[in-house]
Amino acid sequence: MTETPAPVAVRLRGITKTFGSNTVVQPLDLDIRDGEFFSILGPSGCGKTTLMRMITGFETPTDGSIELDGRNVDKVATRDRDLNMLFQSYALFPHLSVYENVAFELRVRRTPKAELDGRVREALQLVRLADFAERKPSELSGGQRQRVALARAVVGRPAVVLLDEPLGALDQKLRKEMQFELKRMQREVGITFIYVTHDQEEALTMSDRIAVMSAGRVLQVASPIDIYDAPASRFVAGFIGSCNLIPARMEAGKAICSGFGAVPADTVDAQARGVRDGDEVVVAVRPERITLHADPALAPAGAARGVLAERVFLGDEWTVHVSTQGAVLTVQVPSGENGAALAALADGAEVAVSWTPAAGRILPAEEAAA
C-alpha cells in the first residue's frame, strides 16, 4: 500500500452495480477524505442509495473495489466493516429502550460494562437525549428518534457514518434545525459522514464536499461553493439551486444567442475548459446574479430588453419572470428600493436585465457521456 498525502476514509475504484441488464451505478472512482462531511446528491433513482449500500456491504458491487481506511473490504461482511449507517426509517429496535438501542453495538461486541455505560451516556449527551434513556422509541418524536439513531451510529466510534436521507421524514422547521445539529455533532465527534440526499439545500448547508450524481454517474465532486458557482455541467447547474440556461453558440470566442447577440459570459474560463468556436452551449446564470432595470432607458450597455411576464412576492424578495427574445429568464429581486420600483410596474411593462460576464458560465449544451 503506498502512502497517500491526505488520509482517505473511503476509496472507491471502478465501482459498478448492475441489476440484470440495468446498470444502476456506472464504473466510478471516488475518494472520501478522513473526517469530512461528504454528501452524495442526486435525484431519486440516480444510484446514490445503491452506492451507499455497496459501501456498507448490504450490496455486493458487480465490479470494482472498496477500501476503508486503506484496507480492502471487498470480502469483509457488513458487521466487520468499521462503519455504521443511519437508516432512513431510523430502524430503531422497538423492544429496546433508548439506552439499550444505543448500547446495542457495545453489547454485541462485548464491551466491558464499566466502559459501556460511560460511552452510552456520552453518546446520549451528544444528541441531547440524556434524560430519555429509559424511554421506548415509540414514546419519542420523529426528531428524537433520529437523534437516537445517530447516537447509536456513533457510539462505537466507527471510521465512517453513512446517512441515508435522514431528514426526509421530518417537517420543514425541524429539518432546518437538524441540519445545524448534524453538522455540529459531526464536528464534535470528528467522524467521516457520508450523507446521501436528494435535497440540494441540505447538501449545500452541511457538506465539506458534494458529489452530484445522475443516472449512475458522478458528474462533479466539489465544495458547495464551487458546485453552486462553477457547475461542471448543465445538469449540475439546473439541479442545484435554480438557474437560467440560455442556449447559445460559440462564435469568435463569444456566446451568441439569436435574441441577445453576445451573451455576457466568462469566455476565458470556458476556453480554459475546452469550449471551442462552433460548439453548441448554454450560458448558465443564477437568478440572483441578474439585475433588473425597471426603466430600460437607464440600463447599462449590453443589457437585454424584455417584458415583465410574471412576478411572485416572497417577502424578502421577488421572483420575476422576464420574457426576452432569447429566453424567459428568472430574476430574483430583493425587496426594498428595487422591489418597490418593481411593484409599481404593470404586467407586460418593458424592462431590461443585465449581469456581469463573470456571472455567466458557459457549459456544453449536451451532457458529455462519461
Next chain:
Amino acid sequence: MANTRRDSVTGALMMVPASIVILLLVVVPMVIIARDSFAISDPLGGNLGGFTLDNYAKLLDPVYGKTIGYSLGMAVLNAIVCTIVGYVVAYYIATRPARRQPVLLLLVIIPFLTDFLVRTFSWITLLGSGGPIIGIAKALGIPATSLVPSQTAVVLSLLYAFLPVAVFPIYASMRAIDPSLREAAADLGAGWWQTHARVFVPLSASGLASSVMLTFVPTLGVFVIPVLLGGGKDPLVGNLIVTLFTEFRNEPLGAALSMVVLVLMLASVALAGLVTRLVSRGARRSARSERSA
C-alpha cells in the same frame, strides 16, 4: 347522550349472534361435562345423575396420574419442537420476496386440507418397514426394521400435525418487524445468533407465545396418533378419555378426567404467562441495576 345510548344498544345487539354461538358451542357443553363429572354411573354405562365425588377419587389411581404426566410431558415437548421448527420456517418465509410468500404459506397449509387420519396413515407408510426411510437406511447398511410403532414416530407426526398452527402466529408477528432491523443489527456488528437472540426472537415473542399455547393445548387431546403410530403402548390423556367414554362406558369418569385436563391446561397457560412476565421483568430490572451499578 341519546346517541351514545343508541350506540351501546347497537353494540350489544351486534354481540348477540357471537354470544349465542359461544353459549351453545362452548358454555353449554362445558356445563354438561362439569355436571356429568359429579354424576353417579351405573355399570351398564348409564348416567344416574345425583352427586358424588367418587369419579374424582378414582382418578387418584396412579394409572391415571402416569398417563396425565406422560401427556403433559409430550405436550410440552411437542410445543417446544413445533415452536422452534415453526420459528425457522416462519423466518424463512417472512424474509422471502413479498410476492413469493403467499405460495410458501400455501405449501404450509396444503397438508391441513387433507383428512387428519389420512395424514397420519401416510406416516405409517413413510416410516413403516416397506417405507422409503427404512429403505434408505438399509441401503446405507444401517440395520433397521420398522419405525412404527415407536415414540419417535409419535413425536414426528405430532410435529407434522401441529407445525402449521405454530408457523402462522410466528409468521404474523415476524411480518410486523421492520426488515431494515436485520440490516441495522448486521451494521451494528451482530452475527446470525445475536441478530436472532437480540432482535427477532424478542420481537416475535407474542407469536412464539401463541404458538406454544396453540400446540400445547390440543396435543393433550390427541388420540389417533398414539394409537396408530405409537401402537397404543403410551396413551395420551386424549386416548384415555376416549377409552373411558367408549369402552368402559363410564361417562361420569370420562367427564371428570376431561375436567382435570381442562384445569391442568388452564393452569399451564397461566403458569406460562406468569413465567414469561417474571422473566421479562427480571431481565428489565437486571439491565437497569447493571446500569446504575
